[in-house]
Amino acid sequence: MAMHITNLYGMNPRGTQIIAQQNVVKIARELGFIEMGLYHYPVECDTQGELRKRLDGITSAVGDGDLVIVQLPSWNLTAYDKALLDVLRLHKDIKIAVFIHDVITMMFEGAPQERLLEIIEVYNMADLVIVPSEPMLNFLCQKGLTVEKVLIQSMWDLPFEEELKTPEFQRRIFFSGNPKRFGFVSSWHYDVPLHLYTYEDYKVEGQNIHYGGWKNTTELLLEYSSGGFGLIWEQTAPASYYKYHQPHKLSTYLAAGIPVIVQKGLAREQAIIDYGLGFSVNSAQEAADIVKNITEDEYQTLVENIKNISFLISGGFFTKKLLIDTVNYLLLS
Numbered sequence: 001m002a003m004h005i006t007n008l009y010g011m012n013p014r015g016t017q018i019i020a021q022q023n024v025v026k027i028a029r030e031l032g033f034i035e036m037g038l039y040h041y042p043v044e045c046d047t048q049g050e051l052r053k054r055l056d057g058i059t060s061a062v063g064d065g066d067l068v069i070v071q072l073p074s075w076n077l078t079a080y081d082k083a084l085l086d087v088l089r090l091h092k093d094i095k096i097a098v099f100i101h102d103v104i105t106m107m108f109e110g111a112p113q114e115r116l117l118e119i120i121e122v123y124n125m126a127d128l129v130i131v132p133s134e135p136m137l138n139f140l141c142q143k144g145l146t147v148e149k150v151l152i153q154s155m156w157d158l159p160f161e162e163e164l165k166t167p168e169f170q171r172r173i174f175f176s177g178n179p180k181r182f183g184f185v186s187s188w189h190y191d192v193p194l195h196l197y198t199y200e201d202y203k204v205e206g207q208n209i210h211y212g213g214w215k216n217t218t219e220l221l222l223e224y225s226s227g228g229f230g231l232i233w234e235q236t237a238p239a240s241y242y243k244y245h246q247p248h249k250l251s252t253y254l255a256a257g258i259p260v261i262v263q264k265g266l267a268r269e270q271a272i273i274d275y276g277l278g279f280s281v282n283s284a285q286e287a288a289d290i291v292k293n294i295t296e297d298e299y300q301t302l303v304e305n306i307k308n309i310s311f312l313i314s315g316g317f318f319t320k321k322l323l324i325d326t327v328n329y330l331l332l333s
């Protein structure tokens with residue numbers, strides 16, 4: 001019996017979609033998974049026959065009784081995801097887990113309800129689903145998710161081997177994300193600097209913004225670990241997605257060892273408070289006030305609290321555990 005996991009290629013390699021899927025696969029390989037590469041392309045150009053031939057090639061290493069983790073979305077059409085699972089299901093005793101990274105219809109405004117139902121139908125073809133949060137699980141169940149075996153992802157990992165220095169006390173806030181998605185950036189006018197990293201060209205509109213352009217993972221972690229706070233905020237529209245979403249930036253800040261400030265009501269708020277990793281706030285003004293008023297001792301206490309979780313994230317432990325739990329759950333019950 002072999003274990004397979006899909007991996008996404010062909011999209012902007014700076015996008016979180018690619019970074020997250022490739023990091024999961026990096027960790028899965030260490031556990032003996034075989035990579036199944038999926039290419040992002042205009043699926044509508046394929047005839048049914050061409051798509052089937054393509055999928056036969058992609059799944060050629062899969063045999064009867066194997067276990068496959070499909071990371072979704074593939075960012076191709078839902079019809080492609082369904083066709084992939086259909087082809088996998090042709091194998092006798094195959095075990096399929098769908099690892100839900102994002103639900104595309106929830107991310108963009110005006111997406112028709114039927115599309116969400118089509119996506120959930122694909123999830124329902126799996127023996128197990130991995131969801132990004134409990135609110136997401138509840139939402140999907142209300143909309144028709146029927147898969148009984150479910151695991152909830154606790155955190156993204158950011159496998160990273162280099163030693164980072166302990167962050168120094170700095171009154172500044174880091175934010176990584178596209179300002180077109182996160183409108184609060186353009187109205188930043190507080191007397192605490194906001195250091196922004198994004199691959200989108202950004203004409204600085206807010207005040208006290210230091211635009212750092214794009215950094216690769218190593219560069220970003222080095223910037224963050226020089227000291228400050230990491231901000232996690234809701235996207236502008238639709239303004240509810242981050243109540244369900246597992247934010248990648250949370251792990252990036254914690255991997256670098258810096259405390260975080262999260263907007264109240266977002267999916268990871270409680271964990272941040274329970275583990276003493278930072279603060280939750282109602283407004284950007286409140287975030288700036290915390291950074292202005294915190295003492296150096298209080299900052300260092302937070303940095304100490306974060307050391308263990310930082311070790312787990314850079315060592316890939318959350319994903320290893322999730323993948324091992326997936327295999328055990330699929331094979332033993």
Ligand SMILES: O=c1ccn([C@@H]2O[C@H](COP(=O)(O)OP(=O)(O)O)[C@@H](O)[C@H]2O)c(=O)[nH]1
Nearest residue numbers: 016176177197198213214215247248249252
């Ligand atoms: O200069 C940059 C800016 C962003 N990122 C990555 O992009 C993520 C944030 O992107 P996004 O807002 O799409 O992800 P989210 O946090 O919403 O999951 C960060 O965690 C980084 O992994 C990066 O590597 N370099």
